[in-house]
Structure formats: structure tokens, C-alpha cells
Amino acid sequence: MDMSTSSPVITDPVSISPPLLGSLTSNMMPFSVMSGGCSSPGMNVSASRRKIEEVLVNGLLDAMKSSSPRKKHNLAFGPGGSPDEDPAYTAWMSKCPSALTSFKQIVANAHGRKIAVFLDYDGTLSPIVDDPDKAFMSPAMRAAVRNVAKYFPTAIVSGRSRKKVCEFVKLKELCYAGSHGMDIVTSAPEHNTEKGKEANLFQPALEFLPMIDEVSKSLLEATSGIKGANVENNKFCVSVHYRNVAEKDWKVVARLVNEVLEAFPRLKVTNGRMVLEVRPVIDWDKGKAVEFLLQSLGLNDSENVIPIYIGDDRTDEDAFKVLRERNCGYGILVSQVPKDTEAFYSLRDPSEVMAFLNSLVRWKKHSL
Ligand SMILES: O=P(O)(O)OC[C@H]1O[C@H](O[C@H]2O[C@H](CO)[C@@H](O)[C@H](O)[C@H]2O)[C@H](O)[C@@H](O)[C@@H]1O
16 A cells, blocks of 8 residues: 555654564464464464564565655646645645745744754755765755855754765865764864864764675675665665665565565664665664754753754654754754654755755844
8 A cells, every 4th residue: 555645644654673573583483383283383483484574574665655755746736736736735834834934933033042054965955866876966055055054053964974965065164964863073163162172073883884884785785686776875874775666676675675684683774765774773863963963062052042954854853853852943844745743844845945044044144
């Protein structure tokens, strides 16, 4: 079932951990053996195991199907169509209004306080494209981000490796958190309010580096026969892209990822936009990365600092949640379809993100 069409509000699936398979199967073994009916207990064990594997693979497949409903909705609008024609989208906008039309409200609280800007990369600063190596940022967007960073402490928080996202963004005046926040450099000196502090490197999953290399190779090998599959090593996590894989083969992708992950109980799978993300099971995400950045940049004073986080993906929800729970700042979801979100506001696409960033700069210049 394609969940993207079953409900007007899309609930992003929770992470799926194939390593669960190990504990589930070992717990179930005695039951399978004792349940009898089959002459060989071994056969029962493997039948149970196969059943559980099937459940996990199907769970992964459901998550894959629901992870990128945009195309379908765009098609529904027809050529030149707009989300405004979709009543579900209009209803959702009343809960998660446009950050552009709500701009005055957003900055109303900011007088005398400091705004800090956090930006996701793919789907936020660059449009989603078929080839992950070609997700370039436009020069106009780069200029907008550069200007924002002149006036506000600014960080990119991406699922990409830090190196790759730096190569795309090409701006020195920012902080970068790559690998979903597992690789952070705080090096924007003019915004580091803790004077004299050296640029910091923070890598909470350092011990996983050899494991990630290994799993990346295994995934590459396992999926090499699937047309359109693409494995991207993001240093502390690995992306298995299926955007260009025929839908009939998605289950094979799910099965192969599941099989590879059986040998890596300390890794888990989450899903993004047409991508399965393999990462360490550590308690670290983009939300934790934002907290870390606020702390290390001397911006932890929730009375006087307003963090704004803009992102489009399931992984950005962790950051939106942190801001909501701290009761400080705003999450802004980039989406053209209604989604369950912890964000307060929304923007439709990277062009609206650019307009919002430019508005922030204009507002700041006026208020100086
Ligand atoms: O946290 P982000 O900066 O948003 O990174 C999340 C993933 O983004 C990239 O994949 C997504 O964008 C690709 C290019 O537009 C697209 O082809 C793919 O389908 C999307 O999932 C990146 O390639 C992944 O490694 C990141 O994890």
C-alpha cells in the first residue's frame, strides 16, 4: 500500500532496526522448537526466522513507499498546478502557516535578541534531484546564505558527509554539522561569542568509522545488481538511494539492506526522501547537534537567543522537536504536502527558503 495517498497527513515512519532481528529470533527459538508439528525443529526455527525477516522487510518497504510523496502530489496538481488547489494542504497550512506570510510575527519577538540560523542542505538549500552528486546550490542561494551568515550565527546541519556538504555550499563563514550531526566543526569565528575559543571538532560516533566503511562496502556489493541503486558513504552514516530504482525492485533493496544489517547489530536504518539511512545506534541526531552548536557557540541563553531551523526531512524533525521542547525559536518545515511535524511554520521549496533568508537580512539591516 502506498501510504502517501492513504491519508492527507503523512506520518513519517519511525526508524527500523534490523538488528532487532537477532534478539527477536533468539527469543523465539524455544517456542518454535517446542511448537512441534514439524519433524525437524531446525526447519521450524528457520521458518520463524523467515517470517520475522519478512515482517522487517515489509516494514522497511512501507517506510520506503511513504518517504517521498512529493512527486505524486505534484502530478496530482497537474502541470503548472499548485498545492493551493489541494484542500488538505490548505487545511494543514492553518496549523503550519507560511514563514513568509508570518514573517512579521517571527521577527516581532526578535528585537534585542539574537537570531541563530540552522539550515538543512538537500531539499532546503538545493532542490531534490535524481543524482545526489548533482544537488548543486544556486549562486543566488549561496549569496543569500552568505548574507545571512554576515548577520546571524549560521550552521548547516546535513545528512551528507561534512566534506561533501562543504563542497556544495562553499562558504567559510558558517559552521558545518555533517553525517546527521555526527561530525561538527564550529569554526565561524565572528559569531563564536566565547572569545578565544578554538574551532572545535566534535565526532560522537568516531568509534564507528571502520564499521561504517565496512557496511558501506557490503551495501555497495549487495546492491550492485540493482539498476538505479546508489550507495553514498557519508562518513558516519551511509545512504542507500532508491530514487532511481524501479518500484517493483524496492522490496529487493529492502531485503538486501536488511540482510547486510544483520551482521551489524550496532547500526540501524532510518528513512529519508527515497533513501534508507544506515547509521550508528547512538543517541545522537540533528536535534542533539543543534543543542551542541547552541552550547558551543555561546548561544544557549534561551531568553535572548532565537534559533530558527529550516529543513525538509524526517531527520529534521529531531531539531524541530528540540526547539519546541525548549520553547524557544522556530522550526520551519520545507514541504509541498501536509505532514505531521514539530515545526511551527512551513515554506514550500528552496526558492521560498531563499526569499525567507533574504527577508531576514533585510529586516536585520533595517533594525540596526
Ligand atoms: O540532511 P540533508 O542535507 O537533507 O541530507 C539528507 C540526504 O540528502 C541527499 O539525498 C536526498 O537528496 C538527493 C539529491 O537531491 C536525492 O537524490 C535523494 O533522493 C534525497 O534523499 C543525500 O544524497 C543523502 O546522502 C542525505 O542523507
